[in-house]
Amino acid sequence: MRKPKILIVDDEIEQRQLLAGFLKKRDFDVETAGSLAEAEKVFSQRGFDVAVLDLRLPDGDGIELLKKLRAIDPDIGAVMLTAYATISSAADGIKAGAEEFLEKPVELAQLEAILHRLVERRQIVRENRALTELVRGSFPDDVVAESPQMKEVLNIVARVAPTDAPVLITGESGTGKELVANLLHRDSLRSKKPFFAINCAAIPETLLESELFGYEPGAFTGAKKRQLGKFELASGGSAFLDEIGDFPPTLQAKILRFLEDGTFYRLGGSEPINPDVRIISATNRDIDEMVKSKEFREDLFYRLNLIRIHIPPLRERPQDLLKLAEIYVEKFAKKHNKAVKGFSDDARDRLLRYEWRGNVRELRNTIERAVILTRTEYISGKSMPQQVGGEEIVEIFTEKSLRTLAEVEREHIENVLRYCNFNQSEAAKILGIHRNTLRNKIKEYEIEC
Ligand SMILES: Nc1ncnc2c1ncn2[C@@H]1O[C@H](COP(=O)(O)OP(=O)(O)OP(=O)(O)O)[C@@H](O)[C@H]1O
Numbered sequence: 352m353r354k355p356k357i358l359i360v361d362d363e364i365e366q367r368q369l370l371a372g373f374l375k376k377r378d379f380d381v382e383t384a385g386s387l388a389e390a391e392k393v394f395s396q397r398g399f400d401v402a403v404l405d406l407r408l409p410d411g412d413g414i415e416l417l418k419k420l421r422a423i424d425p426d427i428g429a430v431m432l433t434a435y436a437t438i439s440s441a442a443d444g445i446k447a448g449a450e451e452f453l454e455k456p457v458e459l460a461q462l463e464a465i466l467h468r469l470v471e472r473r474q475i476v477r478e479n480r481a482l483t484e485l486v487r488g489s490f491p492d493d494v495v496a497e498s499p500q501m502k503e504v505l506n507i508v509a510r511v512a513p514t515d516a517p518v519l520i521t522g523e524s525g526t527g528k529e530l531v532a533n534l535l536h537r538d539s540l541r542s543k544k545p546f547f548a549i550n551c552a553a554i555p556e557t558l559l560e561s562e563l564f565g566y567e568p569g570a571f572t573g574a575k576k577r578q579l580g581k582f583e584l585a586s587g588g589s590a591f592l593d594e595i596g597d598f599p600p601t602l603q604a605k606i607l608r609f610l611e612d613g614t615f616y617r618l619g620g621s622e623p624i625n626p627d628v629r630i631i632s633a634t635n636r637d638i639d640e641m642v643k644s645k646e647f648r649e650d651l652f653y654r655l656n657l658i659r660i661h662i663p664p665l666r667e668r669p670q671d672l673l674k675l676a677e678i679y680v681e682k683f684a685k686k687h688n689k690a691v692k693g694f695s696d697d698a699r700d701r702l703l704r705y706e707w708r709g710n711v712r713e714l715r716n717t718i719e720r721a722v723i724l725t726r727t728e729y730i731s732g733k734s735m736p737q738q739v740g741g742e743e744i745v746e747i748f749t750e751k752s753l754r755t756l757a758e759v760e761r762e763h764i765e766n767v768l769r770y771c772n773f774n775q776s777e778a779a780k781i782l783g784i785h786r787n788t789l790r791n792k793i794k795e796y797e798i799e800c
Pocket residue numbers: 491493494495496501522523524525526527528529530531634635671711712
């Protein structure tokens with residue numbers, strides 16, 4: 352357990368020393384400040400659990416200071432001290448949000464009890480906040496593992512989940528990497544603590560850094576409050592670095608340092624943070640090849656890759672494929688109110704022959720379409736979507752696919768241009784329009800050529 356961090360702000364040096372000395376002996380981590388300005392400075396560089404504030408300060412008062420501290424960290428606990436507890440100053444203190452008001456001379460045992468209570472309360476508030484931030488329902492429904500390969504995957508999951516070893520999950524897109532990451536957390540001793548998933552490919556580099564490590568007020572323009580990073584928020588739990596193959600090189604170095612000594616600094620901060628997080632990462636890229644070609648740091652790779660779980664593509668797992676197809680038929684028949692029961696032999700053959708580059712995700716979408724389109728109880732080969740070898744050509748309209756004609760036109764022009772390697776005369780010929788008309792449309796739709 353880390354020591355609770357207390358900031359004592361009082362202009363009288365003996366008072367500061369007395370309180371700090373006592374609290375240090377009681378295993379608190381204590382810092383002191385003699386004025387409002389000094390306290391603000393200390394506070395914007397490192398975090399505290401509770402502030403003990405003198406009501407009267409040479410350059411302002413404790414109430415004003417507390418407001419400033421709360422602007423940086425809304426969860427900071429506060430005890431207000433005063434030599435002359437008048438009713439009105441006590442009321443002001445409470446209004447400013449101080450949980451406790453103590454009269455000087457301070458009863459040390461009482462202060463200690465109050466601090467323990469406030470530290471504990473702060474912990475609960477933070478954990479609740481971290482938990483509500485989690486994507487709800489991210490825990491997997493039933494995991495299908497009919498194939499020997501998937502059984503082996505679950506076997507490894509069961510063995511490594513309870514350990515803190517970093518795990519790297521590889522596999523093509525849609526094979527279930529995120530699902531396995533969720534399982535690793537759910538079956539670990541950390542399951543009651545947060546699980547944070549960070550998609551490294553979807554977040555711009557600068558943002559990614561502050562997302563992961565957090566920042567202090569003033570670290571960059573617009574940084575007003577202290578913001579905890581995902582690693583800190585996930586403390587006690589697991590952090591899932593998704594698409595790690597797309598992790599920017601500068602951050603690769605920073606994350607390596609964190610993995611090596613367990614410590615990092617928030618952006619603009621000087622306080623070492625050492626959260627207890629289990630790191631799970633995943634990528635659909637060929638990371639072994641990326642290491643060879645020096646696109647990905649070898650030292651970082653070895654840290655992340657302590658345990659490797661590779662999920663084979665769906666086309667190599669016919670047992671899972673058929674089982675998943677069955678489950679999806681049942682699920683989508685219910686959802687779309689159709690009396691569909693399964694597949695014809697021909698349809699099943701086509702499912703098994705198809706490549707499924709998008710793996711389980713593609714299978715799921717395909718089956719949903721087939722269920723909607725079929726007119727028979729058993730889906731026939733013919734009524735399967737075209738790419739699977741069927742003849743279905745009807746466009747399914749979902750809210751997302753409802754677009755204006757202009758949007759459809761733009762996309763079609765772009766596709767044809769790409770097909771002709773952006774040769775405009777050829778594209779105009781295919782589109783059956785004059786070259787000038789095409790040029791105008793390219794301008795109008797701001798298509799990049
Ligand atoms: N064995 C399985 N049993 C049940 N559902 C599965 C299985 N494998 C994958 N899925 C489902 O398939 C979908 C895609 O899985 P997931 O998002 O975990 O893939 P991924 O490997 O992370 O893909 P990407 O690389 O594109 O991010 C999810 O809805 C997931 O629940």
